[in-house]
Amino acid sequence: MEPLDILAIGSHPDDVEMQCAGTLLKMKARGYRTGVLDVTRGEMGTRGTPEIRAREAEKAAEIMGLDVRQNLELPDGHVWCNEESRTRLVRVIRALKPKIILTHYPQDPHPDHAHTAQLVREAAHLAHLMKYDGENGQERHFVNAVAHYLFPRTVTPTFLVDITEFHEQKFDAIRAHASQFYNPSGNDPETMLSGSDFFERLRAVEQYFGHLINARFAEAFVVQEALNVDDPVALLTRPMNPYS
Ligand SMILES: [Zn+2]
DSSP states (O other), rough: OOOOSEEEESTTTHHHHHHHHHHHHHHHHTTTEEEEEEOOOOOOOOOOOOOHHHHHHHHHHHHHHHHHEEEEOOOOOOOOOOOHHHHHHHHHHHHHOOOOOEEEOOTTTHHHHHHHHHHHHHHHTTTTTTTTTTGGGOOOOOOOEEEESSTTSSSSEEEEEEEEGHHHHHHHHHOOOOOGGGOTTTTOOTTTTSTTHHHHHHHHHHHHHHHHOOSSSEEEBBOEEEEOOOHHHHHOOOOOTOOO
16 A cells, blocks of 8 residues: 555544544645544444444545545543554554654543553554564554644644635534534434534634634644754744734
C-alpha cells in the first residue's frame, strides 16, 4: 500500500471527525494521502450499536475523502497501553506508514482518550525499532511527529490550521454519525453530545481557535517535541492575531 501522509487516530468512531476532520479535508485537497484509525468500535456508547456506528464511520470516511479507515478493535471503555495493544498498533503503523499522526491529548479526562494518546506515542516510537515485533516481518517505520488535539484551555496550541473552507464539509462528516447526536424524534438516552446546542458549542470552539490566527474557523494541535523548522520565514509569515 502507498504510504499515508497523515493518519488521525481516535478512541471512538466519531472522535476524529469532531477534532480534526477539517485538517484531514484540507490535507486531502492539497493532494496528501489521509487515513483514520478508530481504536474501538464504540460499543460502550450510550447510543447506537457497533453495526450502526460502523456504517456511520464508513459514510463519514467518504465525506472526508479518506484513502483508508481502519479499526483496531480494542474493547471500548477498556483501552489500555499494554503489550498486545502496542503490538497491534505498531503493525498498523508499519502497514500504513504515516508521516505524521494526529491523536488525543495524554491528559484527556476520558480514560480511553488518555490511554490512546499514550498508546500512540509508544507505538509510534516502537514502530521504528527493527527488533520490536521483528518476527512479524514488516519493515520498521519512522513517524516524524505526533500532534495532539482536544487539550485543556490552559495549554497553548503549538499550531492552528485554518479550516474555514472545509468547515461545512467537516460538519457533514460529523452529522454522518447520526446515532450520536441530537434527534428530536428519537427515544435514545441523552449524552453530552446529543443536546440540541452541541454543534453550536463545537462551532464556538473552532471560532475561538480561528480568532487566534485571524481566521473564521480553525483546529488546534499541540506537539510536545521541539519542531525542526527548515524555513521560518515561509512558516511564520501567515497572519496571526496580536491580541490572542
Ligand atoms: Zn471519544
